[in-house]
Amino acid sequence: xxxxxxxxxxxxxxxxxxxxxxxxxxxxxxxxxxxxxxxxxxxxxxxxxxxxxxxxxxxxxxxxxxxxxxxxxxxxxxxxxxxxxxxxxxxxxxxxxxxxxxxxxxxxxxxxxxxxxxxxxxxxxxxxxxxxxxxxxxxxxxxxxxxxxxxxxxxxxxxxxxxxxxxxxxxxxxxxxxxxxxxxxxxxxxxxxxxxxxxxxxxxxxxxxxxxxxxxxxxxxxxxxxxxxxxxxxxxxxxxxxxxxxxxxxxxxxxxxxxxxxxxxxxxxxxxxxxxxxxxxxxxxxxxxxxxxxxxxxxxxxxxxxxxxxxxxxxxxxxxxxxxxxxxxxxxxxxxxxxxxxxxxxxxxxxxxxxxxxxxxxxxxxxxxxxxxxxxxxxxxxxxxxxxxxxxxxxxxxxxxxxxxxxxxxxxxxxxxxxxxxxxxxxxxxxxxxxxxxxxxxxxxxxxxxxxxxxxxxxxxxxxxxxxxxxxxxxxxxxxxxxxxxxxxxxxxxxxxxxxxxxxxxxxxxxxxxxxxxxxxxxxxxxxxxxxxxxxxxxxxxxxxxxxxxxxxxxxxxxxxxxxxxxxxxxxxxxxxxxxxxxxxxxxxxxxxxxxxxxxxxxxxxxxxxxxxxxxxxxxxxxxxxxxxxxxxxxxxxxxxxxxxxxxxxxxxxxxxxxxxxxxx
Amino acid sequence: xxxxxxxxxxxxxxxxxxxxxxxxxxxxxxxxxxxxxxxxxxxxxxxxxxxxxxxxxxxxxxxxxxxxxxxxxxxxxxxxxxxxxxxxxxxxxxxxxxxxxxxxxxxxxxxxxxxxxxxxxxxxxxxxxxxxxxxxxxxxxxxxxxxxxxxxxxxxxxxxxxxxxxxxxxxxxxxxxxxxxxxxxxxxxxxxxxxxxxxxxxxxxxxxxxxxxxxxxxxxxxxxxxxxxxxxxxxxxxxxxxxxxxxxxxxxxxxxxxxxxxxxxxxxxxxxxxxxxxxxxxxxxxxxxxxxxxxxxxxxxxxxxxxxxxxxxxxxxxxxxxxxxxxxxxxxx
Numbered sequence: 001x002x003x004x005x006x007x008x009x010x011x012x013x014x015x016x017x018x019x020x021x022x023x024x025x026x027x028x029x030x031x032x033x034x035x036x037x038x039x040x041x042x043x044x045x046x047x048x049x050x051x052x053x054x055x056x057x058x059x060x061x062x063x064x065x066x067x068x069x070x071x072x073x074x075x076x077x078x079x080x081x082x083x084x085x086x087x088x089x090x091x092x093x094x095x096x097x098x099x100x101x102x103x104x105x106x107x108x109x110x111x112x113x114x115x116x117x118x119x120x121x122x123x124x125x126x127x128x129x130x131x132x133x134x135x136x137x138x139x140x141x142x143x144x145x146x147x148x149x150x151x152x153x154x155x156x157x158x159x160x161x162x163x164x165x166x167x168x169x170x171x172x173x174x175x176x177x178x179x180x181x182x183x184x185x186x187x188x189x190x191x192x193x194x195x196x197x198x199x200x201x202x203x204x205x206x207x208x209x210x211x212x213x214x215x216x217x218x219x220x221x222x223x224x225x226x227x228x229x230x231x232x233x234x235x236x237x238x239x240x241x242x243x244x245x246x247x248x249x250x251x252x253x254x255x256x257x258x259x260x261x262x263x264x265x266x267x268x269x270x271x272x273x274x275x276x277x278x279x280x281x282x283x284x285x286x287x288x289x290x291x292x293x294x295x296x297x298x299x300x301x302x303x304x305x306x307x308x309x310x311x312x313x314x315x316x317x318x319x320x321x322x323x324x325x326x327x328x329x330x331x332x333x334x335x336x337x338x339x340x341x342x343x344x345x346x347x348x349x350x351x352x353x354x355x356x357x358x359x360x361x362x363x364x365x366x367x368x369x370x371x372x373x374x375x376x377x378x379x380x381x382x383x384x385x386x387x388x389x390x391x392x393x394x395x396x397x398x399x400x401x402x403x404x405x406x407x408x409x410x411x412x413x414x415x416x417x418x419x420x421x422x423x424x425x426x427x428x429x430x431x432x433x434x435x436x437x438x439x440x441x442x443x444x445x446x447x448x449x450x451x452x453x454x455x456x457x458x459x460x461x462x463x464x465x466x467x468x469x470x471x472x473x474x475x476x477x478x479x480x481x482x483x484x485x486x487x488x489x490x491x492x493x494x495x496x497x498x499x500x501x502x503x504x505x506x507x508x509x510x511x512x513x514x515x516x517x518x519x520x521x522x523x524x525x526x527x528x529x530x531x532x533x534x535x536x537x538x539x540x541x542x543x544x545x546x547x548x549x550x551x552x553x554x555x556x557x558x559x560x561x562x563x564x565x566x567x568x569x570x571x572x573x574x575x576x577x578x579x580x581x582x583x584x585x586x587x588x589x590x591x592x593x594x595x596x597x598x599x600x601x602x603x604x605x606x607x608x609x610x611x612x613x614x615x616x617x618x619x620x621x622x623x624x625x626x627x628x629x630x631x632x633x634x635x636x637x638x639x640x641x642x643x644x645x646x647x648x649x650x651x652x653x654x655x656x657x658x659x660x661x662x663x664x665x
Numbered sequence: 666x667x668x669x670x671x672x673x674x675x676x677x678x679x680x681x682x683x684x685x686x687x688x689x690x691x692x693x694x695x696x697x698x699x700x701x702x703x704x705x706x707x708x709x710x711x712x713x714x715x716x717x718x719x720x721x722x723x724x725x726x727x728x729x730x731x732x733x734x735x736x737x738x739x740x741x742x743x744x745x746x747x748x749x750x751x752x753x754x755x756x757x758x759x760x761x762x763x764x765x766x767x768x769x770x771x772x773x774x775x776x777x778x779x780x781x782x783x784x785x786x787x788x789x790x791x792x793x794x795x796x797x798x799x800x801x802x803x804x805x806x807x808x809x810x811x812x813x814x815x816x817x818x819x820x821x822x823x824x825x826x827x828x829x830x831x832x833x834x835x836x837x838x839x840x841x842x843x844x845x846x847x848x849x850x851x852x853x854x855x856x857x858x859x860x861x862x863x864x865x866x867x868x869x870x871x872x873x874x875x876x877x878x879x880x881x882x883x884x885x886x887x888x889x890x891x892x893x894x895x896x897x898x899x900x901x902x903x904x905x906x907x908x909x910x911x912x913x914x915x916x917x918x919x920x921x922x923x924x925x926x927x928x929x930x931x932x933x934x935x936x937x938x939x940x941x942x943x944x945x946x947x948x949x950x951x952x953x954x955x956x957x958x959x960x961x962x963x964x965x966x967x968x969x970x971x972x973x974x975x976x977x978x979x980x981x982x983x984x985x986x987x988x989x990x991x992x993x994x995x996x997x998x
Contacts, residue, residue: 124710124838128717131740135721138730147732154736158743158837165838166789168803173787177836181743181750188742193735199726329729536731575746579753580700609761609781 024117027171028163029066032126033059035156036114039133040107042149046140048092051104054085058111065115072115082112103136123164127157144531155182184575191567195547197560198540216295217255217444219268221467223405223413226423226444232462235293236446237301238529239458242287246303248448249492250339252468252480253301253460255445257318259354261434263362264409266427266442269354271316278317279477281307283340291332291532298322301445301460303337304480310334317351318441319343319478330532345477347439352472355439363410363431370435380438380473384481387432391486394418396425398488422484422491426467429483439472443480447492454526588652589641596634596659603664613639624664634658682845688828691849695781696760698831702844703755705748711839714744744839751842754788754833758804760848763811767853767981769946774818774852776826781809790835795826818854821942821985826850855981856939858947865925865951889913894973897956924970925952925959927980942984949980963987 024032036059044052058081065072085108093101110129117123134153137146158178166174216236218225237253245251258266285307292300300313302321309315313333314322323331358367373390377383397419405412405424410431413424420428426442433440447466449458468482485492552559597607597616605623607616617635621628637655641647682688686704707715718737725733763777776795782788782804793800796816804810818824832843889902892912902913927948932941945961952959953972960970961980966987968980 120838121710124713128714131717131721131736135724135730135733135736138725138732138736139728142730142732147735150732150736151739154739154743161837161839162835165835166803169787169789177750181746181836182739184746185739185742185744188745189735189738192738192741196734196738200729535735538731539729572745572749575749579749580756 024066024123025163025167026066026069027174028123028160028167029062029117030171031156031160031163031174032114032117032123033063033066035127035130035153035160036110038149038153038156039130039137040110042137042141042146043103043107043133046100047104047107050088051092051107054088055107055111058108058115062111062114072118075116078112078116082108085112099136099139103133106133106136120164123160127160130157130160142536144528147531151182155179158182187571188568191564191571193538194543195560195564195567197557198538198543200540216297216462217299217301217465219256219258220265221258221423221427221442221444222265223402223409223420223424223427226421226465226467234462235459235525236295236462236464237293237460238291239303239449239460240289240291240456241458245288245449245451245458246286246337246339249485251446251448251458252304252443252466252482253446253449254304254320254443255299255301256443257320257470258442258444259318259351261358261427261430263359264407266430269318271318271320273314273316273322275314276308277306277315278319279305279341279343279345281305281336281338281341283338286337286339288335288337289332290335291330291529291537292327294327294329294331296326296328298324298326300327300333302335303339305338305341305343307336307338309336330536332533332537342477344472345475347472347477352439355441355472356434356437358431358434363408363435365408365411365415366428366431367435369414370432373432374436377436380471383436383438384433384471384473387429387436388481388483388486391425391429391432391483396420396487398422398425398484398491423467425483425487426469429481430469433469433471441470443468443470447482452522452526452529454522455529457526457529459525589638589647589655592652592655592659593638593642596638599659600664613642627662627664630658630662634662682828686845688845688847691825691847693849694760694762696846696848698755698758698760698844700752700756702846703752703842704844705752705840705842707839708834708841711744711841714740714839718744744837747837748840748842750836751833751840754791754835755831755842755844757783758788758831759783760831760846762848762850765850765852767855767978767985768818769855770818770821770857772818773815774824774854775813775815776850776852777811777813778848778850779809779811780804780831782807788833788835791831791833793829793831795829816852818852821854821856821939822989823986824852824854826852853982853985855985856942856946858950859940859943860947862944862947862951865948865955865957866927866931889915896973897953900956925957926962926970927952927959928962929964930962938988942987946981946984949977949984953977 037056040052040055040059044056047055061073064070086105089101089104089108090096092104095101096105106129110126110133113122113126113129117126130153134150137150155175155178158181159174162174162177162181163169163171166177239245256268257271259269260267286303288303290300290302300321300323305319306315306321309321312324314324316322321335323333369390370387373386374383377386394414395418396413398421399419400421402413402420402424403417405417409424410428413420413428430440430442444465444467446460446464447468448464449460451457452459466484468480468484470478471481472478482492547560552563593613600607600620603624605620607619611619613635617632620631620635624631634655637651637658641651641655686702718741721733722737724730725737759781761779761781763779765774765776768774778793780791780793785806787806788804791802791804793802793812793814795814798814798816800812800814802810802812814826816824816826826848828845828847830843830845832841834841889905890913892901892914896914900915902910902915905911905913925948927945929941929945932944936944945963949959949961956972958970958972959980961968961983963983966983968976968983
């Protein structure tokens, strides 16, 4: 029965850790390196290229050493590399504190740590570094693919730990053990994810660069600034309307308002803030839920014009909506809109004066044209009509790639190039109106949005970024005028893809003619939206709602902790039952025999491991002489059925009966 | 074990052994590892892992990372599950006692335990430890494996295996599962033979000791005789055997070829007990080498004249246990 006579190697070593892993074995190293690669590679999109390249090169170097079985490089060389890396990071970022330099240091550290793995502790430290890097990836991206990648990375990290604990096993076994552990960890994760008391972060000050480099609107506008966004299919917001959404031509999402013009660029000016809107909403009302992607600014491009909101939002005197803090996480707001409400009817003189100011000697040709158009007009409404009529007559061309403009952009656009994007139209229109003495300002934001038929969400992308104008008319207040509509009405009705004459300017996903691709994209984005809403958007408030719905009261901490402990115990109990279960005995003969032996053992005559059925019969006969005959018959029947050819069912039943008839207490 | 020894020094450890691990007198084999005698605690690596998870959790809270929470909770769940995997790696093992060959003091005694894995899955990364020594091994699926643990045997007498630990850190190295038991297993430690002993008494010089007649010696080949049990293998006529002949023993005629009496009482009076035993041990080996028959006389124990492996073992055993308390001597039937 002794399978392998194994006189294990004896060691007088004191420490398990340092002694048992003199160096990385190939099987262990493969998992570790795979885990490290899975943790480092996705950061390549954000890291400075040299850091990503150096990190991956260090991993590759380790891989080659591992494969050849060579010795690790000398410590001095690693130290030199570490110093060089530190100097490089310092030169790249100017400091060591913050998310980006920290990440760069972490990537280099992982590469160097793996190169100097000697003891088990080094390998574990490497695995922990991999896990930290995975966490850091979530700062940049928490989408579904990233989650899948992180799951794979976690599996690899666990496999690396298993391979470390069990150097003798083969790779497939390591992976299977790791997968079992991961699968058993996931129910715990679900319970903890739902019930663990959520706290609204941050707990301490975030590094200044924690949420930098978000694309989106800006509080200045120069020719070309919005057309840049026009190429990005990134999602800016999603809106779910309670009823039917407004028609495309009325979907104006109001962002920064730009009043000050320096001849070339438009700038926002400070405005007063209040808890309620600066107007009394009237007319039909639309209710919707807006989910906005983080852009690290306070503004909230709401549908014109928002009604009163909960105190979590602020309203400005230039009719914008602001969040209390910069939006650093994907956030959701329940909003309402009154598209027909008049706004700014009693605007202050100061604002109106600022909205007619033009720098001297800029765009002289436009100023002259505006004065000619305005001559003899009865009121501002008529000036507006004349300017619109003139612009329409010019047959301006709407394009994503307008020619570059010089010092007098309105003049050059109007008289020379006549090709432009929405900011050219809006800016030129505003210059003309101001020159004619009409208060006018630029509004930026998004226009339009595409309905996803899968989940009925209106998706607003960066490519929907838009600039339009607002004119103040006596008695009517601020009136929206979209000069782009004059040249490209389709831009307003159907979106950018239909307005451009040449589709090839647009990225693949934004083109109008790719129907199947769009449908695929709709599905994917609906899935992402569900993910965002239910997984990533699981905030402290939503947790309270859910717990209340589960009947856990108002989510008192004690109740939550009790629920958490109960669920964890149930899971643990299930795992325990799994760990002590015995595989069922398949063979009925063997099952009968084992139960018979157990019964005899209880009666004081246990079977020794070396006793075969016939030896055991003799042994039993000595213990229970009165039943010698019956015992011998049972043992002989068992031996015949067990060692003979496949027994017929009636023989098995006969054995069962024989055992049942036995009367030994 | 070493780690806990530093954690629970002296008294504390004895209390833990007695009340927590219920360590008592040696228990008879087979020892089955059930749930009540398997303990689990995190290792140092496990504590480091827990601290890392805590840091990651704080970072997730701070940056509002939903997936960060998910990652931390998954890892924590897997670590919790690994606790049961470690437990399960020991659960259901049965230990039986194997052989334990006598050794000379100063050598290392190898205790062989037969460990039966009834499950149809391999059990990895197991360690058996006693007397500060560890043996690492893996159990094949549904197999009984003999595991040898070498322990230093500094003194003659009986070396009990004593408090023995079977532990595992599989699967993640974060959790240590272990079981403590005292198997009823001893190793006979023979007195170390004196390094440079004086010549055998009555061998080569002087008159033969009283009552002992001349026997075969070692010096000159005198002929062949039929093999008897107990003849030294070095004297077997292997060439004859290899040619297909009968098993014969080569006889030598020599001045030393006579029966010897190895007598405790005849030793110089200045020697202490251990040095006497050590010298007797060396003499027994020398007599065996020389092919002499010999008798051993100890106070209270007389082994009549004979030769061969059984005789030698009986004599050495007498030396090993000489003067030791009876319960120690009779510990093994």
